[in-house]
Each structure stands twice: as C-alpha cells, then as structure tokens.
Amino acid sequence: MRFLQLSILTVLAAVCLNAQAEPLPYHPSQAGYHDADLELAEYCLEHKLFSEARLLCEKISGARAERAKEIIAGCEARSDAYTAEAWGGYLDRRETVMARRGQGAHKAGQPAQQVLSIDPDHAEARAALGHKWLDGMGWLSAADHERFSKLVLKTADPHEKPEREVSWEQPWVLVGAHFTLVTDLDWKRALKYAGLLDRFHQVFFELLGDVIPQRRQPNLVWCCKDAATFVKFTEAMGFAMTESNGGTHVGALGAVIINAERCDFVGRKNKARDNLARTLYHECAHRLVESGLRGRRGGWGSFELAGSKEHAWIVESIAVVFEDLQITGSKHKLKGLEAQRTYTIQKYWTGEKGKVPALKPVLAQGYAAFAEGTPISVVEKYALAGSVAWYCLFEKQGAYRQAYLELLVDYYRIDTGRRDFDARFGVSLKDFEAEWSAWVVKQK
16 A cells, blocks of 8 residues: 655645745844844733743843843733733734744745744745645645645535545545545545534634634644554654554644544444544644644644643643533533543542542653653543643633633743742642542542
C-alpha cells in the first residue's frame, strides 16, 4: 500500500498569506527590532494582559529599554483579565508582526526555511519550496496538492455519494466550516463525523468562547479506518503510534490523527454510546485549545510545551471534559464525566478501601512526569484531571471557572509559575482538595 506522503509543514498555515506585508527587522541584533515588541506590550498593558506585557518587555533592550522598564513596573502586582477578545486581538497583532518580520528576512535574501521559521505563511518562501495552499488543509507539497485537490468535497454543498471507491490513498476529504476530515471510513460514517466535528466546534465555543478565542487556521483530522493504516501513517508523519492508541493531537502538525478501528473496539468493549465521537471530541478539544491560545506560536513551537515543569494535568483536563458530549441534530448535552472516567473513580477512590489521591503531587508534574504512572496510574490521572476541570467549570464555576481558564491560558503561554495555587484560586490547595474530594466520590 502506498501511503500518503505529507510534508511536516503541511498544516502549518493561516488564512492570510501576508506576502506583501511591509518588512520589519527580523533579528534581535538589528536596529529597531524591539519597536514592534514594545507596541505589542503597550497593547497588552492597555488590555490588562499584564503578564504577557512583562514577558515581552523583559526581552527588550537598546533605545526602548527605559519604556520597557516602565511597563514592567506598571504590571507589578496586577492581575490579568483574559478575554477571548483581548487575547485574540493580541494574537492577531503578534502574527502580523511576524509576517512583517518574515518579509524582512525575505527581502534580505534569507533562505526559504529561515523565512518560514519566522512566518510559516510566507507565500514566496512556500513557493520556493514547491508548496501550494489548499483551503481546509493548508500548505501542501505539490504532489499532495494535486492528489487532494481532486478529492475535496465541501460539506455545505448538497451532494450524493461520489461514484468511486474510497481508500487511504484516495480518501474522502470533507471540508466543513471549521474542520476538515480526511478519512477512508464508509461514506455514511464520514458524513456523520464531519457534521459532528463542526457542531462540536460550535458547542466548544459556546461554553468557553469568552476566554478562548477562535482562530482561522486549518483544523485537520486524519481518521484511519484500520489500525494498521493508523500505525503506518503516524510513522510516516514522524509521530509513531501503536495499534492500541485511539488517537492523538500532534501540535507540531496542527492535526489530529484517529484510529477508528481501535475506537470502535474500545466502544464495543465498554458499551459506549459512540466511542469514535468521544475520541474525536477529546483530541479536537486539544486542537482548539492550542490553536486558540498559542496562535501561530504553534507548529514546531509546540515542543516548548514539552519543557513545562508543572500543571501539565490541565492539558488533558479540558479534553476529558468534552468526552461525554452528546450531539443530536441542533441539540447537545454535556452532563458530566463519561463512563470510563467515573468507572476509574469508583474502582480506585470510593468504597471501604478507596482513597482519593492527593492533588499536589499530580498538579506539580510537568509534561514528562504527567505521562508516567507515578504517583498514581495514568488512567487515574486522567480521571483526576477531568474531575478537577469539571468541578471548576461547572460545579463551582462562580468560584473557580475563571481561575481554571486563566491557568489554562498561562500553561500555553508557559508562564504558570508566576502565581501559586492559593493566589490563583483564592483558596488554599488543602481546602480546595477537601471540597473537591468530597464531591468527586459521589460521581456515578
């Protein structure tokens, strides 16, 4: 079987190509480089994004250093007020700056790869590498563009099943309003899940869109019908998975990859309502959070997250919350942790021999430590993370919702250490744990 060949840079794109942007200095050693950072910091100061303003100003030197110091002083002891409007506006401005810096690098004759490390959407640098843009999928190699462009179907258009056989070499490419589903599932299932993904997007931002902004980037989902295909495809992509993996979000590629065979197997075993949908919602929540909070700092910059030293639990927590989302037509229901998570809680934490795990050791773990089975199993960690998120977002939203979402933003900004738990949540971790643990054992 000849598997799809996809450039590492395939899905790293935004809507605006910015090829004609006015050039800016592209390296910190150049005069005037920090002017743009100072303008971004002024925006952050005005919109109460104080910690981001401080981070920007800490890197400013030269003629602008005095104003940078003034901004840092003005940010002291002031709390951020994250909103989707303010943070999204900042991302827009930052991405415009990077596009202009990319143009500066291009004008200076820098190699295409260097230009793209600054602005992944620089059209001329992309063209120099033979890349072409395809709506819904982003930047593709010329060969991939030729293959996929012939297969694109927009879900908004009325159409019957195409009269051709589907395969992983010739998949359905269903471009929706917010997600693109590339899959070799049968036609009926492919249409079903393409529709569910766009409804999921709507529900996600109905619930969290006051803090997490929507970004106009391709949200690409590769859904392999067979586990063997999934394994070989993830190997070809450079992120090898096994047949027992249900799916993954690869931040570096801005894409979700799903093993439908494994999802269906686990669903039958656990008598789940729709385990494929459950997995899609989990992984696509990762996609919307990362693209919404990091913007174009995603791509290979996503590996910065692997160096996090604490609070990695929050990455999985927000995804677990959406696992039990049930969508029927225009209606949806999100009622609590789904069966696999509540089963874990009941098996390990309740009853005569049960013991609710301590939060502090898990919350203190960074990316690498959270992925390991200590001090509790990874299965328990997911249940713990999801239950803490649900408790903050829905059970005690008046007290903890904003603090939880601000911690989520700060994790993706790699700035969690600025405030401890007590300062963020307005309660000691000991007291929070006591009330959460009393609630969590009642989950059924």
